[in-house]
Amino acid sequence: MSSADSETGSPGLSPSTTDAARPHDAGLPLGLSGWALILGASSGFGESIALELARRGMDILGVHLDRRSTLPNVERITAGIRQLGRRAVFFNANAADEQKRKDICQHIATETASAAATAAPRVRVLVHSLAFGTLRPFVPPVAADGGLTAADLISKPHLDMTCDVMAHSLLYWTQELLALGLVGRGSRIFAMTSAGGHRVIAQYGAVSAAKASLESHCRQLAYELAPLGITANALCAGVTDTPALRKIPGNEEMIAVATARNPARRLTTPQDVANAVALLSHPLSGWITGNVINVDGGEDIAG
Numbered sequence: 001m002s003s004a005d006s007e008t009g010s011p012g013l014s015p016s017t018t019d020a021a022r023p024h025d026a027g028l029p030l031g032l033s034g035w036a037l038i039l040g041a042s043s044g045f046g047e048s049i050a051l052e053l054a055r056r057g058m059d060i061l062g063v064h065l066d067r068r069s070t071l072p073n074v075e076r077i078t079a080g081i082r083q084l085g086r087r088a089v090f091f092n093a094n095a096a097d098e099q100k101r102k103d104i105c106q107h108i109a110t111e112t113a114s115a116a117a118t119a120a121p122r123v124r125v126l127v128h129s130l131a132f133g134t135l136r137p138f139v140p141p142v143a144a145d146g147g148l149t150a151a152d153l154i155s156k157p158h159l160d161m162t163c164d165v166m167a168h169s170l171l172y173w174t175q176e177l178l179a180l181g182l183v184g185r186g187s188r189i190f191a192m193t194s195a196g197g198h199r200v201i202a203q204y205g206a207v208s209a210a211k212a213s214l215e216s217h218c219r220q221l222a223y224e225l226a227p228l229g230i231t232a233n234a235l236c237a238g239v240t241d242t243p244a245l246r247k248i249p250g251n252e253e254m255i256a257v258a259t260a261r262n263p264a265r266r267l268t269t270p271q272d273v274a275n276a277v278a279l280l281s282h283p284l285s286g287w288i289t290g291n292v293i294n295v296d297g298g299e300d301i302a303g
Helices: 043-055 069-083 098-111 156-180 205-228 251-261 272-278
Strands: 035-039 060-065 088-092 123-128 188-193 231-237 292-295
Touching: 035 043, 035 098, 035 156, 043 060, 043 069, 043 123, 043 272, 060 069, 060 098, 069 088, 088 098, 098 156, 123 156, 156 188, 156 205, 156 231, 188 205, 188 272, 231 272, 272 292
Parallel strands: 035 060, 035 123, 060 088, 123 188, 188 231, 231 292
Antiparallel strands: none
16 A cells, blocks of 8 residues: 655646536635545546545545556646645555555544544545446347357456445445544545446446445445434436546447437536535535435436
């Protein structure tokens, strides 16, 4: 486990966005405070959420898994957070590894110790945005002549790994944070799901199973954590042009179809999702829990 805390590099604050999804001025009345923990903080949704919550006044704990070649992007993100006057503590580690999770949570307990004397929870926001899974068919594809085509099929290790990383890890992180007293009344838990949780996408079966499981975990956590004043919601973004989407076979067609189907005639952006997380992290949102919330501009209802 290592902390990526360099401040070198040019601090760009967000991916390019349309006018409808541009980052908002931090001087607007939606102010937040405390620490946010982002699992999957170095690209896509996690990056935009980290930067938006920092704009709103939150310090950021980030967990990411990057090789040396992509660490400059992590340094750009942490520099951007610090440029906003907030603290950034990032860990380059596998978020699904049990020992790494325990080590990081212990580090978080030390890092946030100064907040222990306040009534607010030490970790106000937990965001699960891990995108690492296997894209393979369940059975051999059927050819035009009715025969079966040779293909690499999903296996038990593939399915177990995909569901562990993209679904079950949310539960394990929540358990660890709760056991250490790092989350409490007022904490918010968000998990990134997708339309694949309820729609069929070619070769997406393992990830679809993980997303459906993740949504179920959010409902169960919402039910069991309600007496503690902790909320849990899954956020279902519309089709978003992220590195994870680009790994899905047929992604260009998905982008074209989603753009045409969306009532706003554009894709969802990571900034759209970051704006929603900031809004739902406000104390006034405490009665919103146990939901799958679409952040898609109406894409899902239009097709």
